[in-house]
Amino acid sequence: MSEATTQNKEYSVIGRSFPKVDARDKATGRARYTGDIKVPNMLYGKILRSPHAHARILKIDTSMAEALPGVKAVITAKDVPSTMYGISPARYDETIFAIEKVLYVGDKVAAVAAVDDETATKALSLIDVEYEVLPPVLDPLRAMDDDQPQLHPQYPRNISVEIHQNFGDVDKALAEAYHVRTDTFSGTRTSHVPMEPHAAISKWEDGKLTISCSTQSPHYFQYHIARVFGLKMGDVRVMKTFVGGGFGGKLEASGAEYVSAALAMKTGRPVKIVFDRWEVFTHHRGRHPQHITLTTGVTKEGKIVGCHARFIIDGGAYTSLGIASAYYAGAMIPLIYMFDDYRFDGFRVHTNLPSCGAQRGHGAPQPRFAFESQLDMIAKDLGMDPIEIRRLNARKPNTMTPNEFQVNSCAFTEALDKARNISGWDEKKGKLSSDKGIGIGCGGFISGNGYAIYRTRLPHSGAVIKVSEQGDIATLYTGAVDIGQGSDTVLAQMAAEAIGINYEDIKLVTADTETTPHDFGAYASRQTLMSGWAVKQAGEEIRKQVLELAAEMLEANVEDVDIDRRVIYVKGSPDKVLPFERVANEFFIMRGPLVGRGKYAPPKLGGKFKGAPVGTSPAYSFAAQVSQVEVDEETGQVMVTDVWDVHDCGQVINPMLLHAQVEGALFMGMGEAMYEAMVFDANGKPLNANLGEYRIPTALDVPHVVSDLVDSYEPAGPFGVKEVGEGATLPTMGSYANAIYDAIGVRIYDMPLTPEKVWRAIQERKRM
Amino acid sequence: MVTEAKTSVKRHIVTLTVNGDEHVALVKANTTLLDLLREEFDYTGTKKGCELGDCGACTVMLDGEPVNSCLILAVEADGHSVTTIEGLDQNGKLDPVQEAFVNHGAIQCGYCSPGMILSGRALLNRNPHPTEREVREAIAGNLCRCTGYVRIVEAILAAADANS
Incomplete structure (x- = not known):
């Protein structure tokens, strides 16, 4: 690719820590999130949700709610399309309201629109629903048993998806291995916990539906909402407002959009729905709890020869994005270490609990925790240093995984070495006092998905840049979605670099299905690479047009003319210069609008086996994370004091934003490692669907974090970029578990690493 | 001052200073300061995150002290001075x-x-x-x-x- 030729170029705009384009709006309270917006004549919508985990709906009486003054509409399943929706193709299994049965506590049953929030809430309490309560399926390990109730008629034995992938000859590899271990691990149902709850405002005007909402993908919302309501996509406009965090939970349309749209259609008035915190938790779509059994074999020297991974994954009530999650669980295991023989058997099962979907790192963090833990146990069995065994097996650049993921750039070994150095590993490992420990965990992740979620020939990203008539500013139109991670800023930097103007010159119009070119949105760590390619191409098209005209104006050869930060010059002739705005202005006068266009579609990637597309990507990031902990043996309390993260993420566009991504991802990994788990009573009712009892880390919990990088350049990325936003979530759980083991010699196999578990494990050890 | 509305919830007139300006509103007894700020006065920089005092997104300064405005009733703020995020920058200059x-x-x-x-x-x-x-x-x-x-x-x- 021609990119390689620009690898060592000095950049003017990228590589610099500009403040985020929207930071001042957010710091002053000017930024309006969906819930902050009021439109004239607006009604307030509320959703009535099931109090039962599994029940048949016998009768719904809405008459009392309808009679309440101020109530403008009450709707149930009979008032809305019964079209099944979802986001995993071939597994559409949700409807706007439950039709016959409710499948989890929180399932949507009815809704109201009223003149104010209080009236809407009161109206909900006046809807009378008669249920026949059914026994729920709550244990994923028993969900497939014959005696268990069935959730969906179309999924026998509650099996959502069954996966068997086999590469090479694992049985032979394990039979010939010097040492083989089988260990079982489990993770929990953690949730994204965006600070902003899901929200949408729908308008229905003259046959057109316009939805402003908190979304990670206006495109997927538009696609699915149009399909469910039987509208042309052009009659559905989805506009992102400011988004207060997503982390995967706002990738698919929730009840907020579907129900507010249905209420707007019924009343002819705009309807706003904002979830409360309980609804955010029960809607969920977060981490799947996975039960993971790994059998891994190594040579005498510690070289991994084969691995067999088995999963039972709790999917909750509906499919959501769970098919992809289940495939990711196994697909990402062979990414960071090199071995040829790999088998992956998985079952995603339905339970009458909140539906699981995509959360930062998607299906990969829990299996990575399992693998990193087991690799440390193997190292101990062989008497090896944990970093040494990782170096020995670390993936090398320009290699292919057994499941046919092509890895181009890979500085994983360098990341391991740097993590070892900056953490002081050699001085600490085995030498810390008895209550302290140090551990390593690693990870790697995709830089965008090789295939869209549904089958389509659309490119994954498009961009248009329009330079103003005066040539003073350029407006970037992109469908890329900034949910706080900073894509607007990074793409503005890339646009400015590609054109040859300044960061401040770029204005943005983003994430609106009507005004911006198609982009699949914020998920799979895809935008810096994929949206970035489209933006770079659009910027270069402008540069080319400007330089061609400038060459004419300067009476020079076009190949001798270049531009840097708005100054157009002739190489070798320092007096022959023109300001960008003069040429751009002349362009408009002579030729009309100065516009650049770009698109990106990934190359054909991956193998031909079933499920091969999941995990394919143009490029992969790698990371090594060392953690240091202090354990109180009396209480089991673990304090993580220090974390050193070293990332291989290609060329950095904005170092400040990049490190902020690492810190945030690492902290989400820490929450999952130490505190977070949704818990339910014996009837499937959530016990901690609030921020007091579902504990995410606070400012007092966070260790001292050092985020560092290794030199890296990715030929498949624009300017050499790769992902960072999700990858740093992956190593954390394993590195904490390994550090705890180093401190006190106890191994915890199930998340989270609570004081009680650590204390019990210490007692167990003492008895032995 | 207290008035009886059609519903049984009492309504009160409250007067408070928000970001240096006096504001008067007729509020229900159960209206929170958060809802008063957001819904009546349009100070939507004060965010709603949990309505239980757990998340702090609705933090404002009440007489200079940080409080969760979702846990304060509008009537309790009567006669007091509130600073929201909109009141922090002065003439376009950030704090x-x-x-x-x-x-x-x-x-x-x-x-x-x-x-x-x-x-x-x-x-x-x-x-x-x-x-x-x-x-x-x-x-x-x-x-x-x-x-x-x-x-x-x-x-x-x-x-x-x-x-x-």
Whole structure:
């Protein structure tokens, strides 16, 4: 690719820590999130949700709610399309309201629109629903048993998806291995916990539906909402407002959009729905709890020869994005270490609990925790240093995984070495006092998905840049979605670099299905690479047009003319210069609008086996994370004091934003490692669907974090970029578990690493 | 002053100063300060995150002290002075805490930022030179899911330095 030729170029705009384009709006309270917006004549919508985990709906009486003054509409399943929706193709299994049965506590049953929030809430309490309560399926390990109730008629034995992938000859590899271990691990149902709850405002005007909402993908919302309501996509406009965090939970349309749209259609008035915190938790779509059994074999020297991974994954009530999650669980295991023989058997099962979907790192963090833990146990069995065994097996650049993921750039070994150095590993490992420990965990992740979620020939990203008539500013139109991670800023930097103007010159119009070119949105760590390619191409098209005209104006050869930060010059002739705005202005006068266009579609990637597309990507990031902990043996309390993260993420566009991504991802990994788990009573009712009892880390919990990088350049990325936003979530759980083991010699196999578990494990050890 | 409305909930007239300006409103007895600010006065920089006092997104300063406005009734704020995020910058010039949040990359999704900035401002008002631990304690009631607090702590400490 021609990119390689620009690898060592000095950049003017990228590589610099500009403040985020929207930071001042957010710091002053000017930024309006969906819930902050009021439109004239607006009604307030509320959703009535099931109090039962599994029940048949016998009768719904809405008459009392309808009679309440101020109530403008009450709707149930009979008032809305019964079209099944979802986001995993071939597994559409949700409807706007439950039709016959409710499948989890929180399932949507009815809704109201009223003149104010209080009236809407009161109206909900006046809807009378008669249920026949059914026994729920709550244990994923028993969900497939014959005696268990069935959730969906179309999924026998509650099996959502069954996966068997086999590469090479694992049985032979394990039979010939010097040492083989089988260990079982489990993770929990953690949730994204965006600070902003899901929200949408729908308008229905003259046959057109316009939805402003908190979304990670206006495109997927538009696609699915149009399909469910039987509208042309052009009659559905989805506009992102400011988004207060997503982390995967706002990738698919929730009840907020579907129900507010249905209420707007019924009343002819705009309807706003904002979830409360309980609804955010029960809607969920977060981490799947996975039960993971790994059998891994190594040579005498510690070289991994084969691995067999088995999963039972709790999917909750509906499919959501769970098919992809289940495939990711196994697909990402062979990414960071090199071995040829790999088998992956998985079952995603339905339970009458909140539906699981995509959360930062998607299906990969829990299996990575399992693998990193087991690799440390193997190292101990062989008497090896944990970093040494990782170096020995670390993936090398320009290699292919057994499941046919092509890895181009890979500085994983360098990341391991740097993590070892900056953490002081050699001085600490085995030498810390008895209550302290140090551990390593690693990870790697995709830089965008090789295939869209549904089958389509659309490119994954498009961009248009329009330079103003005066040539003073350029407006970037992109469908890329900034949910706080900073894509607007990074793409503005890339646009400015590609054109040859300044960061401040770029204005943005983003994430609106009507005004911006198609982009699949914020998920799979895809935008810096994929949206970035489209933006770079659009910027270069402008540069080319400007330089061609400038060459004419300067009476020079076009190949001798270049531009840097708005100054157009002739190489070798320092007096022959023109300001960008003069040429751009002349362009408009002579030729009309100065516009650049770009698109990106990934190359054909991956193998031909079933499920091969999941995990394919143009490029992969790698990371090594060392953690240091202090354990109180009396209480089991673990304090993580220090974390050193070293990332291989290609060329950095904005170092400040990049490190902020690492810190945030690492902290989400820490929450999952130490505190977070949704818990339910014996009837499937959530016990901690609030921020007091579902504990995410606070400012007092966070260790001292050092985020560092290794030199890296990715030929498949624009300017050499790769992902960072999700990858740093992956190593954390394993590195904490390994550090705890180093401190006190106890191994915890199930998340989270609570004081009680650590204390019990210490007692167990003492008895032995 | 108390009036009886059609519903059984009593309504009260409250007078309070918000960002230096006097505001008068007729509120129900159960209206929170958060809803009064957002719904009646349109100060939507004050965010709603949990309505239980857990997340701190709705933090405002009440007579200079940071409070969760979802836990304060509008009637309790009667006669008091409230500062919301909209009242922090003066004539378009950001408060040093706001400026530090922008320049240190302490803002990602921004939903916790108004409350976080006000907690930081309140801290610096009572303690112009806090330690890192004191900063962490001051924002322990403000949850952030994006940043790991690393740059938020840095920004508040930087704003404190800018004070001196």
